[in-house]
Amino acid sequence: MTYTIKDVAKKANVSTATVSRILNDQGGYSEKTKRKVLNIIQELDYYPSGIARGLTNKRTDTIGVLVPNLTSSLITEFLNGIESVAHKIGSSVIVCHTESHGVKTMKYLQLLHEKRIDGLILASTVLKKEYYDYIVKMRVPVVLLSAYSEFPVPYITANDYEAAYTGTKYLIQKGHKDIGMISGNKEELIAGNLIPRVEGFKSALFDYNIPFNESYIEYGKFSIDDGVTGLKHLLNRVPDLTAIFTENDEIGMGVLSAAYNLGIKVPEKLSVIGMDDISLCKFMSPPLTSVSLSHNEMAEKAANLMFKMINSDTEVSNCILDHQIIERQSVRSQ
Amino acid sequence: MTYTIKDVAKKANVSTATVSRILNDQGGYSEKTKRKVLNIIQELDYYPSGIARGLTNKRTDTIGVLVPNLTSSLITEFLNGIESVAHKIGSSVIVCHTESHGVKTMKYLQLLHEKRIDGLILASTVLKKEYYDYIVKMRVPVVLLSAYSEFPVPYITANDYEAAYTGTKYLIQKGHKDIGMISGNKEELIAGNLIPRVEGFKSALFDYNIPFNESYIEYGKFSIDDGVTGLKHLLNRVPDLTAIFTENDEIGMGVLSAAYNLGIKVPEKLSVIGMDDISLCKFMSPPLTSVSLSHNEMAEKAANLMFKMINSDTEVSNCILDHQIIERQSVRSQ
DNA sequence: TAGTTTTACGTAACCGGTTACGTAAAACTA
DNA sequence: TAGTTTTACGTAACCGGTTACGTAAAACTA
Numbered sequence: 023m024t025y026t027i028k029d030v031a032k033k034a035n036v037s038t039a040t041v042s043r044i045l046n047d048q049g050g051y052s053e054k055t056k057r058k059v060l061n062i063i064q065e066l067d068y069y070p071s072g073i074a075r076g077l078t079n080k081r082t083d084t085i086g087v088l089v090p091n092l093t094s095s096l097i098t099e100f101l102n103g104i105e106s107v108a109h110k111i112g113s114s115v116i117v118c119h120t121e122s123h124g125v126k127t128m129k130y131l132q133l134l135h136e137k138r139i140d141g142l143i144l145a146s147t148v149l150k151k152e153y154y155d156y157i158v159k160m161r162v163p164v165v166l167l168s169a170y171s172e173f174p175v176p177y178i179t180a181n182d183y184e185a186a187y188t189g190t191k192y193l194i195q196k197g198h199k200d201i202g203m204i205s206g207n208k209e210e211l212i213a214g215n216l217i218p219r220v221e222g223f224k225s226a227l228f229d230y231n232i233p234f235n236e237s238y239i240e241y242g243k244f245s246i247d248d249g250v251t252g253l254k255h256l257l258n259r260v261p262d263l264t265a266i267f268t269e270n271d272e273i274g275m276g277v278l279s280a281a282y283n284l285g286i287k288v289p290e291k292l293s294v295i296g297m298d299d300i301s302l303c304k305f306m307s308p309p310l311t312s313v314s315l316s317h318n319e320m321a322e323k324a325a326n327l328m329f330k331m332i333n334s335d336t337e338v339s340n341c342i343l344d345h346q347i348i349e350r351q352s353v354r355s356q
Numbered sequence: 357m358t359y360t361i362k363d364v365a366k367k368a369n370v371s372t373a374t375v376s377r378i379l380n381d382q383g384g385y386s387e388k389t390k391r392k393v394l395n396i397i398q399e400l401d402y403y404p405s406g407i408a409r410g411l412t413n414k415r416t417d418t419i420g421v422l423v424p425n426l427t428s429s430l431i432t433e434f435l436n437g438i439e440s441v442a443h444k445i446g447s448s449v450i451v452c453h454t455e456s457h458g459v460k461t462m463k464y465l466q467l468l469h470e471k472r473i474d475g476l477i478l479a480s481t482v483l484k485k486e487y488y489d490y491i492v493k494m495r496v497p498v499v500l501l502s503a504y505s506e507f508p509v510p511y512i513t514a515n516d517y518e519a520a521y522t523g524t525k526y527l528i529q530k531g532h533k534d535i536g537m538i539s540g541n542k543e544e545l546i547a548g549n550l551i552p553r554v555e556g557f558k559s560a561l562f563d564y565n566i567p568f569n570e571s572y573i574e575y576g577k578f579s580i581d582d583g584v585t586g587l588k589h590l591l592n593r594v595p596d597l598t599a600i601f602t603e604n605d606e607i608g609m610g611v612l613s614a615a616y617n618l619g620i621k622v623p624e625k626l627s628v629i630g631m632d633d634i635s636l637c638k639f640m641s642p643p644l645t646s647v648s649l650s651h652n653e654m655a656e657k658a659a660n661l662m663f664k665m666i667n668s669d670t671e672v673s674n675c676i677l678d679h680q681i682i683e684r685q686s687v688r689s690q
Numbered sequence: 691t692a693g694t695t696t697t698a699c700g701t702a703a704c705c706g707g708t709t710a711c712g713t714a715a716a717a718c719t720a
Numbered sequence: 721t722a723g724t725t726t727t728a729c730g731t732a733a734c735c736g737g738t739t740a741c742g743t744a745a746a747a748c749t750a
Binding site for chain 2: 074106276
Binding site: 691692693694695696697698699700701702703704705706707708709710711712713714715716717718719720 | 723726728730731739744746749
């Protein structure tokens with residue numbers, strides 16, 4: 023068996039209270055006792071049980087992160103950022119791959135509830151009422167990462183509408199008039215009846231007097247594959263597109279790939295701009311121009327916010343980060 | 357405050373033992389009592405504490421996964437596979453991003469030890485003696501994923517030597533004679549004094565009577581960036597290379613990217629073959645030929661093996677998976 | 691030096707579950 | 721119907737820590 027605090031106490035001829043005090047640097051013991059106990063701890067190779075400690079402390083030093091997709095680069099970069107700040111603070115992170123699936127998500131929430139996590143981050147997840155209600159019951163700090171919600175839950179996100187507007191405007195200013203968009207899953211994107219990135223796209227076209235037609239938008243999911251099938255569908259419907267704005271970079275990568283296989287030169291015959299500016303963009307052929315949403319900063323902010331809430335119980339404000347076009351080589355002037 | 361089993365018991369006029377029995381489907385109660393208790397559980401919205409349960413059960417339904425790099429696609433795909441089987445089994449996974457850093461790794465191991473995880477998977481990690489010693493003390497099932505070790509720890513991996521041999525042979529049979537290799541971090545790759553993929557590469561050249569020179573191998577790390585700088589260095593040293601074999605696909609992607617920016621057509625001027633066959637390969641321009649190491653299967657096998665060990669305590673055997681060339685468009689006949 | 695304060699602990703309850711053991715009542719048996 | 725078995729629980733100890741409270745001894749004070 024592995025040793026417990028009692029074994030240490032007995033061997034050191036002190037009480038468990040004293041060992042506990044020493045372990046937690048709480049004072050109330052002599053230097054001599056401290057040395058003696060510390061020696062025995064080392065000798066027995068004793069490690070306190072986080073489980074037992076968690077039971078009394080009501081603190082598990084564990085947080086949960088819900089992600090819709092573990093194979094998406096954006097999500098992975100989020101996870102990376104969160105894990106990094108969690109580790110600095112001494113917390114562990116449990117990853118939950120929901121696949122944007124309602125039932126799975128609820129199951130994960132229950133699991134995390136039972137595990138008594140200290141806090142929760144929902145990345146790129148639309149906060150359904152069902153989730154919100156449950157989270158309220160969990161009584162645990164939650165922050166939304168790259169998502170917006172009308173429920174009173176703090177979020178760290180970019181202004182998707184404006185970012186999409188900026189991206190589209192960029193294409194327009196490069197002289198494009200026949201611009202298609204490939205978007206993600208309609209249902210997952212809706213934040214208050216509107217799909218922000220789609221609306222931003224439409225508004226830019228409208229403001230610059232470019233006629234718009236619903237057939238210019240293709241809806242799929244969010245993966246690279248959806249970019250390749252999306253381009254094919256879009257080009258079937260409207261073959262004279264000169265530029266494509268994609269909901270995210272993964273779709274953008276799919277477009278690049280499909281274009282390559284179709285023999286359509288990018289950017290000579292087709293310009294494409296993505297969103298998020300994931301780190302893969304710059305390694306594409308051609309390097310993919312993208313609207314950066316400062317997602318590294320976003321993940322760290324979200325994590326820091328959550329830990330602040332855990333430690334201080336203060337309500338904290340939302341945060342909307344800037345966006346910025348990162349010009350590379352997938353867009354050319356028309 | 358949130359309710360405990362005592363609240364439920366009191367309200368139902370039964371003992372906590374009965375509530376516990378009902379919660380765990382252990383029998384020893386009447387249907388009537390069961391219904392009454394279940395109703396009260398629902399009414400109070402009671403969820404048992406996994407922490408308290410873990411304390412007595414010595415089971416936390418949590419496993420740890422150590423990964424060297426959270427932004428690598430291969431690793432992410434591993435993580436995805438592991439998380440998936442863990443969730444099916446009802447376990448949660450704690451991700452630990454070690455960055456292949458010894459001190460960080462040890463710190464993570466201690467953390468996981470304190471958290472009393474049920475099992476541990478080390479992905480793409482060289483098992484140092486220090487780690488091994490600690491893991492032995494943890495007394496927890498461990499499996500190595502995509503790694504080999506001389507310590508008695510089960511591993512699920514591919515035969516790196518042979519896979520590299522096969523990949524190189526493929527290039528040779530396509531008529532290439534001037535073949536370079538871009539490898540990863542020397543220190544991290546050494547398994548018993550040899551770097552398997554490098555040795556496989558060398559052996560293939562040797563067997564086919566192709567003169568070899570150490571300058572044909574470039575060592576970097578494992579990222580895409582190392583592929584781009586690697587190609588530049590390699591081409592500086594030996595400009596007449598017609599093919600490159602890369603340690604992994606990320607490096608391969610870097611080579612593709614660098615080649616594009618250098619104006620070197622792939623595969624017309626330069627053939628490149630990667631390893632691992634990550635899912636991004638097929639979306640590259642051109643799609644990247646790669647030696648598949650069945651890594652999806654690998655991750656699932658590793659996870660299943662670990663859970664089997666958790667549940668049955670039986671020592672289990674290692675597993676070496678097959679490899680296979682996935683031909684795409686980044687290699688041409690010379 | 692007698693009284694007071696501080697130090698360095700120990701005792702025991704508690705966190706929220708599980709479970710071995712015991713037992714009254716119900717059901718069964720012959 | 722008396723004896724035996726089974727059912728349906730309850731009691732209390734335990735898992736491995738933390739901590740409020742109490743106290744003897746040491747240190748201080750006047």
